[in-house]
Amino acid sequence: MQKIGITTTVPIEIVLAGGCIPIDLNNLFLSQDSLRLVHQAEIQGFPRNFCAWIKGIYAVTLQEKISHIIAVTQGDCSNTQALMETLSIEGVKTIPFAYPYDRDKDLLKLQMERLLKAFNCSFQKAMDTKGRLDKIRQKVHTIDQLTWNEGLVTGFENHFFQISCSDMQGDPEKFEMRVDKFLEEISLRAPLQNRIRLGYIGVPPIFTDLYSFIESQGARVVFNEVQRQFAMPECGQGEDLVKQYLKYTYPYDVFARITDIKKQIRIRQIDGVIHYVQSFCFHRLEDLIIRKALSIPILTLEGENPGKLDARTKIRLESFLQMLNGRTD
Numbered sequence: 001m002q003k004i005g006i007t008t009t010v011p012i013e014i015v016l017a018g019g020c021i022p023i024d025l026n027n028l029f030l031s032q033d034s035l036r037l038v039h040q041a042e043i044q045g046f047p048r049n050f051c052a053w054i055k056g057i058y059a060v061t062l063q064e065k066i067s068h069i070i071a072v073t074q075g076d077c078s079n080t081q082a083l084m085e086t087l088s089i090e091g092v093k094t095i096p097f098a099y100p101y102d103r104d105k106d107l108l109k110l111q112m113e114r115l116l117k118a119f120n121c122s123f124q125k126a127m128d129t130k131g132r133l134d135k136i137r138q139k140v141h142t143i144d145q146l147t148w149n150e151g152l153v154t155g156f157e158n159h160f161f162q163i164s165c166s167d168m169q170g171d172p173e174k175f176e177m178r179v180d181k182f183l184e185e186i187s188l189r190a191p192l193q194n195r196i197r198l199g200y201i202g203v204p205p206i207f208t209d210l211y212s213f214i215e216s217q218g219a220r221v222v223f224n225e226v227q228r229q230f231a232m233p234e235c236g237q238g239e240d241l242v243k244q245y246l247k248y249t250y251p252y253d254v255f256a257r258i259t260d261i262k263k264q265i266r267i268r269q270i271d272g273v274i275h276y277v278q279s280f281c282f283h284r285l286e287d288l289i290i291r292k293a294l295s296i297p298i299l300t301l302e303g304e305n306p307g308k309l310d311a312r313t314k315i316r317l318e319s320f321l322q323m324l325n326g327r328t329d
């Protein structure tokens with residue numbers, strides 16, 4: 001089975017139904033010696049002042065000899081087109097996919113039809129695969145629910161299982177077994193006692209110890225916004241594939257994301273929000289809109305290269321958590 005690299009969440013139902021294995025290049029990059037990969041891309045000519053995720057995706061694609069990638073040219077990253085072109089001169093074949101900014105149903109359907117053609121697969125076959133994946137997603141939604149409602153899951157575990165839904169770790173059956181095992185394990189746990197409840201919004205963190213540091217300070221992330229979207233929280237069994245990817249908030253305008261964030265802040269009784277922004281990323285500007293829209297304390301954290309939290313970021317987090325602690329007294 002051929003491995004297909006993906007740069008963000010795409011309709012993997014089509015990839016799997018076409019007999020291929022989706023590999024989320026972001027997850028692959030972070031699971032390796034990621035800082036070395038960033039440097040590798042810089043040696044190849046990527047500028048220092050460029051997003052580390054892009055550099056990592058570039059280097060890991062070549063290192064792992066991924067021959068085909070689906071590049072989301074609209075709805076994910078303003079750098080993807082350039083990434084696609086730099087990889088194509090290295091011989092990597094790219095399959096473009098675009099989420100229409102205005103959430104136009106017909107345009108999205110057209111994009112899916114192009115993908116179906118590229119993978120030589122029928123709509124019905126993709127729908128059958130969706131049935132299989134929805135069953136797994138449902139279990140991951142249970143993990144999410146057990147995070148905020150029962151206090152049985154750490155912020156990192158919540159992040160990990162939801163983010164893994166982007167490619168089902170390349171093997172849905174194996175991933176489902178891992179999810180089942182985890183659900184069994186946590187049924188024996190006592191609820192975690194963290195006083196402050198946090199929301200994490202924005203692209204996934206490049207820091208490796210963010211969640212554990214937060215928990216060492218008596219707080220816990222009970223909402224991972226974008227990661228939760230990767231697990232398709234609104235998808236219904238038997239629902240049309242196009243409809244499912246229209247409900248997915250991340251690739252369209254920021255306002256649908258804000259509606260979702262506000263709703264989850266209320267339901268999950270969140271005390272404060274960490275907005276993570278990646279250095280040199282266009283999403284950075286969304287901080288301005290988010291700060292105007294949310295009436296809850298927000299800490300904007302910026303990360304550049306993969307690795308542990310730096311001292312300055314730790315101090316900022318500590319101060320933010322102390323302030324929230326004072327408010328919850």
Ligand code: SF4
Nearest residue numbers: 051053054077278281
């Ligand atoms: S963090 Fe921003 S610039 Fe970097 S890959 Fe993601 S969307 Fe693109």
